[in-house]
Amino acid sequence: MISKRIIPCLDVKDGQVVKGINFVSLQHAGSAVELAGRYYNEGADEIVFLDITASIEKRKTLLELVKEVAKEIRIPFTVGGGISELNDIELLLRSGADKVSLNSSIVNNPSLITDAARRFGSQAIVAAIDVKNINDKKKVFINGGKIETELEGLSWCKKVNELGAGEILLTSMDHDGTKNGYDLDFLNQVTESVTIPVIASGGAGEEKHFLDVFRIGIDACLAASLFHYKELAITDLKQYLHSNGIAVRL
Numbered sequence: 001m002i003s004k005r006i007i008p009c010l011d012v013k014d015g016q017v018v019k020g021i022n023f024v025s026l027q028h029a030g031s032a033v034e035l036a037g038r039y040y041n042e043g044a045d046e047i048v049f050l051d052i053t054a055s056i057e058k059r060k061t062l063l064e065l066v067k068e069v070a071k072e073i074r075i076p077f078t079v080g081g082g083i084s085e086l087n088d089i090e091l092l093l094r095s096g097a098d099k100v101s102l103n104s105s106i107v108n109n110p111s112l113i114t115d116a117a118r119r120f121g122s123q124a125i126v127a128a129i130d131v132k133n134i135n136d137k138k139k140v141f142i143n144g145g146k147i148e149t150e151l152e153g154l155s156w157c158k159k160v161n162e163l164g165a166g167e168i169l170l171t172s173m174d175h176d177g178t179k180n181g182y183d184l185d186f187l188n189q190v191t192e193s194v195t196i197p198v199i200a201s202g203g204a205g206e207e208k209h210f211l212d213v214f215r216i217g218i219d220a221c222l223a224a225s226l227f228h229y230k231e232l233a234i235t236d237l238k239q240y241l242h243s244n245g246i247a248v249r250l
Contacts, residue, residue, distance in 0.1 A: 001247045005045035005220035008227045012051050037072040042234040051081025063095050070096020103128040104142035117164035127160035132173040161194040172202035179205025182213045191217040207240045214246050
């Protein structure tokens with residue numbers, strides 16, 4: 001049985017980790033390097049590093065910081081933010097990333113998924129999708145949740161699957177930072193519609209939220225503030241999941 005993954009997320013702005021609610025009201029949460037090292041020692045399965053203002057500011061991801069984080073950990077490391085071409089991906093992979101997270105760039109240029117998968121392998125390409133309820137529809141947003149697109153969430157998930165993405169990082173903007181639980185209904189729709197792993201993001205507030213989402217077939221759970229502020233330890237979470245029949249790496 002394939003183990004379910006617990007993935008802390010480092011949302012980075014100006015070189016520091018931040019966390020907000022519904023993608024706004026950002027608060028400082030610590031050093032990216034220190035937090036990555038802490039999560040590695042606590043038993044995280046992967047780390048996701050998102051330079052959340054790189055696309056808005058039209059600049060590249062902070063390469064030196066990526067290198068520093070990569071030195072601290074020995075688990076899969078995904079990096080996103082400001083990636084718009086194959087050379088960006090190559091630089092990040094050479095700097096210590098194992099995977100890249102593509103969001104705004106693939107909405108603007110869907111063929112980047114296919115080109116990147118062919119060159120680096122699908123396993124290195126994560127399609128990050130941010131969705132928000134607009135008039136009873138799940139609309140896709142880009143540029144750190146600032147710009148609404150014409151894309152509908154489920155259709156876009158199916159499309160990135162077809163184009164060659166290795167997995168989907170799906171964030172509910174409505175649930176983000178609320179600690180009220182993941183968007184189970186929509187996540188269930190997505191898992192039933194795609195053939196690649198899905199990472200749930202947005203809304204984790206307690207142990208049961210992780211259990212609920214794993215039971216509908218999600219492959220991994222991403223969380224941020226819950227771990228940053230030590231409201232829940234990864235070791236305790238994994239023991240809870242294990243005791244409830246979920247396969248995790250202890």
